[in-house]
Amino acid sequence: MNSKPGLKVATIGGGSSYTPELIEGFIQRYKELPIRELWLVDIEEGREKLEIVGELAKRMVKKAGVPMEIHITMNRREALKGASFVTTQMRVGLLDARIKDERIPLQMGLIGQETNGAGGLFKGLRTIPVLLEIATEMQELCPEAWLINFTNPAGMVTEALLRYSGHKKVIGVCNVPFNMHLSISKMLGVDMDRVHIDFAGLNHMVFGLHVYLDDQDVTSRVLEMLGDPDIQLTMKNIAPLPWNSNFLKSLEVVPCPYHRYYYKTQNILEEELDAFELRKTRAEIVKELEEGLFELYKDQNLDVKPPQLEQRGGAYYSDAACNVISSIYNDKKDIQVLNVQNKGSIADLDYNSAVEVSCVVTKHGPIPLTMGKLPVQIQGLIQQIKSFEQVGAEAAVTGSYDKALLALTINPLIPSDDLAEKVLQKLLEAHKEHLPLFYKEQSVETV
Template identity: 45%
Template sequence: MIRKPIKLAVIGGGSSYTPELVEGILKRTNSLPITEIHFVDIEAGQEKLDIIEALVQRMVLKANANIIVKASLDRRTAIKDADFVMTQFRVGGLQARANDERIPLKYNVIGQETTGPGGFAKALRTIPVILDICKDIEELAPNAWMLNFTNPAGLVTEAILKYTNVKTIGLCNVPVAMTMMIAEMMQCSTRDLSLEFAGLNHLVWVHQAWLNGKNIMVDILEKIADGANFSMNNIFEEPWDPDFIKALGAIPCPYHRYFYQTEEMLTEEKYAAQNEGTRAEQVMLTEKDLFKLYQDPNLADKPKELEQRGGAYYSDASLNLMDAIVNNLNTINVVNVRNNGTISGLSDDVVIECSAIVGSWGARPLAVGELNPEVSGLIHQVKAYEQLTIEAAVHGDYNKGLIALVNHPLVGGITQAKEILDDILRTNRDYLPQFK
């Protein structure tokens, strides 16, 4: 079968994660005929973009792949006639993320880049920018698929689906990492596992698990309760209480620690902020070292040091999805898509994270039905926060922003929410023109 050549545009091409993506592309040249990759970034990212472009050219040359590599600040040219647009950008860079982590800590609240007030601030900065990118896609590549990796991924994907006509699917490396950890725990291949994921982005649970057709939920829960590793590089691992895990009856994702172990996670964050720095401040040092490595003219592979950055399996999540669309594979991927009745009790138009069949027509979620009270209350509360945050971001609505934070489980109440909101708006003034 002769397949059409693929043009891929990568928004945020100067990201330190890009070599991971390119490594994945080079491994899949037989199934994904990508013939052009156009990396695009903003002026402040020019130096990193140049370094990434040179490294990627070396990687492509070493692999003897027939891929044209371009890099520029011209977003419209990158998007024009693209078949896929990947978004992996961070408005305000790592310094904005460090602010997102430190502001909530001042008010005795979890400071994290996607969860709680930190994720709220990131959404306010990100949503107007991504909607502007979508205008270019609607005009210049109306048939393109946008694969959104930009965090908070579920919330951002919902804004795109609500306010644009772009074909988009949100994705995250967390479900892939969870699958890998469960496979390691059960000493099996991921191919032999079948996992039912359902929830929200960074708030997803595995509700059922099978190994070669045998239900293994009890086995996995027992192993997690006994202290088996079930966290990621970028999240402090506070061991789960065995009684709690058995009572929950579902496998939580690593980000659930912020909701279920708030006090312990807050204590750890405060200690880190006072000593070695917040996660963003640590990543700044890691990135500095990475980009020094990337400049080595003899380097033509993804360096192993990139794994310390925290985005393990990023290329698998994105390229498995692209492969399923391009080749109409009808395989199961965990994605962020419209609910459309998948989880009972949530509106059809909200975005959830769940297992879905993916083919050339997109993603069709696997029906879950009604979730247990053990998890449903938290989902509904966080989804209300997400819906309100989208409206605040799109319309620059202070009142929606305030109610969004008041609704978030990690925020203590009106006074705390108002202080945090005012601080976020002051600190991010240059990135939030919609609030002026």
């Protein structure tokens, strides 16, 4: 692969605390993925973090001895020009916006979370217009580049990009399937390469339809193990509430950690309300963690990704991005779980919808594997969340109050239309600065 020209990669949201993991991933793969230029881009409000992370990235590259140039810039167009791949890891409104997404719904007795329910919708409303701008710039400045997005809510964001952008080379990545694969392999006491899982569903709504150990279907065995309260398949940002063993047995497919929001709604809400009272919502905890991480990143002697980053809750996000980039560049034809256009993979969903499924990754991009019809026991919930994502994406693009209200009312975590409207109004006001489409001046016809 060294005969190929070096690559240029642009990372939008380069000041993210996850960036050292991305750098580590590129360093580890340098022989197969010769990135000569990595451009880290951010906005003015993120300048300090970008400079801290950028300097750490330079130290990491120097220590590794790879000829990768790290560029730090606020000029997005300069970074995009001629890029082969673009990764996006943004948070419009920074962590303070996430705190609002979590605390305002909880004030009204609703689950507050950055990718589910009201909070998830509003993160999408703020994020989608910005990503559509980036996609438009890519059409002009790097039309052949792949957009690799791991900005949440990744499902709704991918849906919007596929439906409303002219740039169709879009892939959403998530760490949840990787974490599930890793955790299940550990449960079974074997290496990951011996375990195969057929994944199908949506982002943060994905199920393991079948689990294979070598050539043997061990799905029932895995579900039985997950029913043991001493065994937890969860993540840093989700309460490790044990599953009901009889429920798992009847479900017959492996849920992801985020399914607790839908199958254990009351339990999750009680946990979150307790954290709300203590001012220890996940967003507030993450803000503290981030402050500690950036103090570490400032250390001029630090030249590796610190292990404390794994406490952040998004471990392996960046690694997932590195994997898909390398597989496209090298035409590996390996299987990865990605957010892509359905194209008939899941028979119960629209051909053009964004889905999260197992894909074969080629030089032409990911090809979703055919999963057929979903089991009836999960079909309805997935279709409901897909409706929420589609209507939410439309609201983000149009700035429609009515569509935003409809999206919230569709979501199963919002129990009534009246409550949906109340939380909608409060969140619209709280995020007014970052929702210009919802506050655009109405033109007045004059006679």
